[in-house]
Amino acid sequence: MRGRFYFLYLFLFGSSVLCAQNKELLYDFYEIPQSLMINPGVKTSEKWHVGIPVISGLSVQGATSGVTVNDLFANDGIDFTTKVQERVLDAMTRKDDFSTTSQIEGITVGFRGKNRPDDYYSFGMYGETDIIVYWPRDLALLAFEGNGGSNIGRSFDLGDLNLRGEMINVFHFGINRKMTESLTVGARAKLYSSIFQFQSIKNSGSFRTTVGQDNIYVTSIAADMQLQTAGVKGFYDIVEEDTGTTKKDVTSLFTNRVLLGGNLGLGFDAGFSYQLTPQTTITGSILDVGFIYNSKDVWNYNLNGSAATEGISVYLPEDIDNLNNDLWQELIDDIDAALPHGENQQSYISFRPVKAYGSIRYDFGEAGGNPFNNCGCGVNEQGGGGNRDYYPNSVGGQLFMMKRPRGVQAALTGFYQKRFGRVLALKTTYTIDKYSLTNMGLGLNLQAGPVNFYILGDNLLGYSNIADSHYASLQFGINIISWNDN
Amino acid sequence: MKRSFYLLLCITAALLLSQSCTEPQDFSQFEDLSITPTLATGLFYMESDEETINEAGSLVTFYSQTVNFDAFNEQYVAEHLIEGTITYEIVNTTSKQLRITIEFLDEAGNTLDVEQFDVEADPSGTNIWEVAYGPGGKSLDILANTSSLRITAFNFGDASSVSAQTEPKIKFKSAAEFLFRLK
Numbered sequence: 001m002r003g004r005f006y007f008l009y010l011f012l013f014g015s016s017v018l019c020a021q022n023k024e025l026l027y028d029f030y031e032i033p034q035s036l037m038i039n040p041g042v043k044t045s046e047k048w049h050v051g052i053p054v055i056s057g058l059s060v061q062g063a064t065s066g067v068t069v070n071d072l073f074a075n076d077g078i079d080f081t082t083k084v085q086e087r088v089l090d091a092m093t094r095k096d097d098f099s100t101t102s103q104i105e106g107i108t109v110g111f112r113g114k115n116r117p118d119d120y121y122s123f124g125m126y127g128e129t130d131i132i133v134y135w136p137r138d139l140a141l142l143a144f145e146g147n148g149g150s151n152i153g154r155s156f157d158l159g160d161l162n163l164r165g166e167m168i169n170v171f172h173f174g175i176n177r178k179m180t181e182s183l184t185v186g187a188r189a190k191l192y193s194s195i196f197q198f199q200s201i202k203n204s205g206s207f208r209t210t211v212g213q214d215n216i217y218v219t220s221i222a223a224d225m226q227l228q229t230a231g232v233k234g235f236y237d238i239v240e241e242d243t244g245t246t247k248k249d250v251t252s253l254f255t256n257r258v259l260l261g262g263n264l265g266l267g268f269d270a271g272f273s274y275q276l277t278p279q280t281t282i283t284g285s286i287l288d289v290g291f292i293y294n295s296k297d298v299w300n301y302n303l304n305g306s307a308a309t310e311g312i313s314v315y316l317p318e319d320i321d322n323l324n325n326d327l328w329q330e331l332i333d334d335i336d337a338a339l340p341h342g343e344n345q346q347s348y349i350s351f352r353p354v355k356a357y358g359s360i361r362y363d364f365g366e367a368g369g370n371p372f373n374n375c376g377c378g379v380n381e382q383g384g385g386g387n388r389d390y391y392p393n394s395v396g397g398q399l400f401m402m403k404r405p406r407g408v409q410a411a412l413t414g415f416y417q418k419r420f421g422r423v424l425a426l427k428t429t430y431t432i433d434k435y436s437l438t439n440m441g442l443g444l445n446l447q448a449g450p451v452n453f454y455i456l457g458d459n460l461l462g463y464s465n466i467a468d469s470h471y472a473s474l475q476f477g478i479n480i481i482s483w484n485d486n
Numbered sequence: 487m488k489r490s491f492y493l494l495l496c497i498t499a500a501l502l503l504s505q506s507c508t509e510p511q512d513f514s515q516f517e518d519l520s521i522t523p524t525l526a527t528g529l530f531y532m533e534s535d536e537e538t539i540n541e542a543g544s545l546v547t548f549y550s551q552t553v554n555f556d557a558f559n560e561q562y563v564a565e566h567l568i569e570g571t572i573t574y575e576i577v578n579t580t581s582k583q584l585r586i587t588i589e590f591l592d593e594a595g596n597t598l599d600v601e602q603f604d605v606e607a608d609p610s611g612t613n614i615w616e617v618a619y620g621p622g623g624k625s626l627d628i629l630a631n632t633s634s635l636r637i638t639a640f641n642f643g644d645a646s647s648v649s650a651q652t653e654p655k656i657k658f659k660s661a662a663e664f665l666f667r668l669k
Contacts, residue, residue: 069511070508070511072515073512074511074512075512080519142523143521143668144521146525148524149526149663152526212531212659214531214659215528215529215661216528216573216660216661217526217528218528219527309527310528310531311528311660312529312531313530314533314549314551314637316533316534316535316538316548316549317534317541320549326553326554327553328553328554328555328557329554465508465509467508467511468509
């Protein structure tokens with residue numbers, strides 16, 4: 001009981017304080033090297049950069065489009081079951097979800113090509129965990145209310161069960177090329193090393209109890225459901241065995257999977273930045289177009305078929321000589337046979353959640369030379385990196401879209417960015433999406449000599465009572481950046 | 487001056503990002519969650535035409551069957567059942583007065599409870615009986631200990647008359663609606 005309680009706590013709290021994968025603050029914040037990771041074609045000014053291992057890029061995001069921790073656990077004197085009924089069962093729909101994403105950069109390195117200063121190469125490794133669970137509304141109603149009473153005649157949609165999650169390690173290599181003064185393009189190849197993956201995303205069917213043709217009720221079920229997992233059973237077996245070496249075995253398996261010992265996949269990112277006018281820039285990127293082929297440690301569970309029952313039925317005179325008294329067991333067996341279910345180890349392909357960004361930015365203010373001079377930035381080189389006007393202010397809009405199991409999830413962002421020379425840059429955002437209409441974010445990039453520190457926080461208004469927040473994210477990191485030969 | 491301004495901005499931003507707070511939460515409320523679904527299902531259906539009843543004879547049992555029925559005494563059901571109702575419905579369009587009896591038997595074959603339903607000859611409409619179990623009704627132990635059901639159908643009428651109805655039949659229906667406490 002206590003375990004279940006802590007699981008619920010972690011699930012809801014984790015979801016509420018941490019969000020979807022939108023990184024609107026980091027996007028096109030080109031003073032931060034990690035902006036290359038969400039637009040390989042972002043403008044780059046550095047000569048080289050190196051992330052401090054493990055702490056160069058940490059991000060945790062979480063979201064709930066429905067109930068928050070505070071909705072349920074606030075000390076408000078309202079009966080808990082009433083709160084669950086009114087704020088979860090009556091309020092949440094099958095489109096609501098709980099999601100969490102976290103990333104931790106292990107290594108990140110970038111450098112400008114010696115012979116091709118137009119090119120900026122970057123490579124590294126990062127780990128990512130991404131989980132989304134849609135609210136299984138009809139299944140929850142079935143569990144809480146049952147199929148009787150006022151639910152007679154109601155069809156419970158088994159397709160409401162929809163969830164997906166994975167933990168992966170990503171090895172990547174990207175090229176960012178300044179094609180012209182106005183256009184920068186980039187691409188990044190990715191090798192995915194899966195630690196675990198699970199999905200149950202193509203379910204359909206219904207469960208229904210109605211007035212029967214013969215008997216008072218007939219209960220029918222039609223199901224086409226599947227849970228696919230890869231890499232989960234290995235961990236489960238170790239924990240289940242509970243030997244004295246459990247911790248060591250889990251660590252060993254985890255390390256093996258991180259270092260390409262598990263299921264592998266391929267993917268790519270691509271992006272561009274195009275300067276329409278000296279002060280107006282458009283950008284776009286598409287990320288994680290890729291897949292993982294899951295063939296190792298696969299465990300799937302299927303339920304497929306249809307059945308209907310009105311209970312034990314006897315028809316006379318047809319059954320007059322049937323003296324079998326195991327009619328109940330026969331009924332169970334018939335239903336079991338009509339609903340084939342079981343495990344299998346069939347390989348499957350899981351697709352990565354594709355993300356796309358687009359933006360338009362207008363720079364303004366007192367124009368000056370680029371403070372990142374001596375950058376040796378290829379096309380800029382002849383001008384010492386300062387031929388492009390530098391504006392201290394930017395304003396613009398961004399669009400984010402992400403492929404989720406139930407369709408595309410979008411977010412629209414307006415932003416304002418202020419630069420104080422090379423030392424400091426601030427970016428504020430206002431974002432609307434399915435999680436929040438009041439999401440205001442603030443990002444800070446601080447450059448102290450070669451040391452670069454950034455911290456980006458979303459939905460700051462939600463921080464006043466984080467338990468009541470539908471969306472929050474935090475990213476920070478430290479890099480060493482050089483713009484010259486020192 | 488300029489440095490102070492930067493410093494102020496940094497401190498402000500850091501404070502904004504770090505000074506999160508939350509109202510007190512009482513997670514022990516989860517223990518108070520009550521989940522009590524009502525589950526409904528058809529139980530037993532029996533029908534017989536009038537010819538079969540006539541062939542069995544007058545004042546005789548024309549059908550008797552004992553069937554294993556472990557739905558109620560499954561451990562989970564027995565432990566979580568709070569209350570429930572079994573509904574019986576009989577439609578008799580034959581020309582005979584009939585009696586249907588349901589006996590709830592334990593594993594040793596002992597009778598735990600008996601339900602007896604008498605129906606008049608056609609026209610007698612739809613006859614409905616509701617038997618409650620749990621608080622205010624019969625003991626839930628009857629259901630929890632039931633391992634099999636004995637169904638008996640008896641003809642109080644003659645063995646020759648035929649109802650004027652097309653396809654005269656006796657239809658015996660039953661269904662259960664049980665309230666469970668899952669948590």
